[in-house]
Amino acid sequence: MEFDNGKQNQRCTFRGIKLVSFVALCLILVSPADAFDPLDPTGNVTIRWDIMSWTSDGYMATVTLFNFQLYRNIMNPGWTLGWTWAKKEIIWAMMGAQATEQGDCAKFKLKIPHSCKRSPQVVDLLPGASYNMQYTNCCKGGVLTSWGQDPTGAISAFQMGVGLSGRSNKTVKLPKDFKLLGPGPGYSCGPAKRVPSTVIFTDDHRRKAQALMSWNVTCTYSQFLASKNPSCCVSLSSFYNDQVTACPTCACGCQNNATCVTKDSKILKESDGNNKTRKSDITPKPLLQCTHHLCHVRVHWHIKDNYKDYWRVKIAIINFNYRLNFTQWGLVVQHPNLNNVTQVYSFEYMPLLPYEAINDTGMFYGLKYYNDLLMEAGPKGNVQSEVLMKKDKNTFTLKQGWAFPRRVYFNGDECMLPPPDSYPFLPNSAYSLPKSVTLIKAYVIFASFFIWF
Incomplete structure (x- = not known):
């Protein structure tokens, strides 16, 4: 009987230790003074x-x-x-x-x-x-x-x-x-x-x-x-499928009259009349365009071409804030084929190597005096570029969403990606399309989605 009581006490003590350890681990993980970024573990x-x-x-x-x-x-x-x-x-x-x-x-x-x-x-x-x-x-x-x-x-x-x-x-x-x-x-x-x-x-x-x-x-x-909601989201499309995967609904919050304005809003027209005053404000109040995602910024990743040894992606960054310019913006993307970037056409590019053995993350940013300023929402409120990557023939595939990014960050904040089961799927006839038809479809998909929100 005494032996049983001893075992029971040991079990209780062990459970207590596990509980204390779990609570301590949680406190460490959420401690604001020790924030940890896996893509920039020593950043401060x-x-x-x-x-x-x-x-x-x-x-x-x-x-x-x-x-x-x-x-x-x-x-x-x-x-x-x-x-x-x-x-x-x-x-x-x-x-x-x-x-x-x-x-x-x-x-x-x-x-x-x-x-x-x-x-x-x-x-x-x-x-x-x-x-x-x-x-x-x-x-x-x-x-x-x-x-x-x-x-x-x-x-x-x-x-x-x-x-x-x-x-x-x-x-x-x-x-x-x-x-x-x-x-x-x-x-x-x-x-x-x-x-x-x-x-x-x-x-x-x-x-x-x-x-x-x-x-x-x-x-x-x-x-x-910093915020209970993300500030950016990611949408996806490809040359081989008419389907466009939009940003998740309410990715950065949900619409209400206090959080956004429509394109024909009187507030927006009045603010346009006071453009000079508004831009000189040190801390202008956000004026977001009403969208289903309610994000300040949307990043669009479009798989544009598939060649024998290379493949090409088009990236667009769209601003939905009518009162905020993003000065010297930065976009970070994590994808396994970024270790073979061959050419970036109108952005600067720098590999990020938080762990030297892994080269799957890179930072895109604007060319100085050309597109390093992402303008406020409107006709000029976007920047875009194309990226050419050499295929790793052991891993490259267009199946199961492999060609889409794993993580995307804009100005240091992680953007919400759509769920993987909603990615544009690869049809069986994808490779049988003539090159001219494929290119036409790619341009139509990207152009139509670029003006849609």
Whole structure:
């Protein structure tokens, strides 16, 4: 009897351990500070804070933001960096950025600080800021390209004088509760951590200067935290079948009068009359076109041609937001044949190799000054290109949806794909069609779907 009770207690203990382990695993998986992206496992935004010199009551610091994400840009309205001071620090002056609020500086009589907020929020200066306010890598309106697309555009920096902080490594306390805002929700920042002092080149790149004290803050992105719905969807078509697979219904939410407008809406006509004012808004309110999917962006993948040794895909990206231009957009596609991309006709292309042994993911983005700006919804609200890939004869097939993408991301957010059982199927007579008929059908399918939503 005692033996049975012992076994029962062991079972209860084992169940308890399993339950605790499961709960702990769930907490780890949903922890916003440890967001994990399988296509960019080390991607993050790193904030580096370097104390370059001491002042009478504090220090001069250079703060630098690095967008180390391979394919996720920080777009308009740009980054906003916030934190909470550890003591009663103030910001005397700034170059290359500005605090959004001055706060209560009533106790200062002779010299008024730039900001007295206990939890300041700082934004980048806009392009064209006065020369005496500029700083290296500043004045981009907070817009940062991804590290994979353009490392030179993925850095932003500003300088500030901090007072009432102490003026030694022992008396300076690290700020707390860092927040990366502005580009929208989804970013979570860890605590500031002391790191070896940074060595920085002077402006003429002939001399190295070492920071007196440095710390880093790492911020990661979670699409789950950013929005309960995706922001983009994928539609599919092919030359061998008249069937077009549309975006799933309600892929990015469902229609109602508060979320979208029809093409003949009075609101839309009135906003067109105020085009200049609307485009100059820093944070314009979304004005979505009513569609069955209610997504900001639709990506269309069309299998255009099948040659002996190659096959060709046409990709179109369509914007359904009447008030938002996508600056320096990026499209990421996962497909096993991307390891044999031969030519991309009017997009730039870069393989993404999160795992060196697997080359099945690539990033497409616009040609500079040509189509790197995806315009707002309307006649010009699309960009498109064709991709030629060499066949891997051991794996290539048009059967069972193999030729369609496995994952698609637009501007860092994963797009909703249609269910596989709805993909255009391959008819038995697909290869018996004359080439001329096949090409005509391909153009008709793509053109008709391009104007349909």
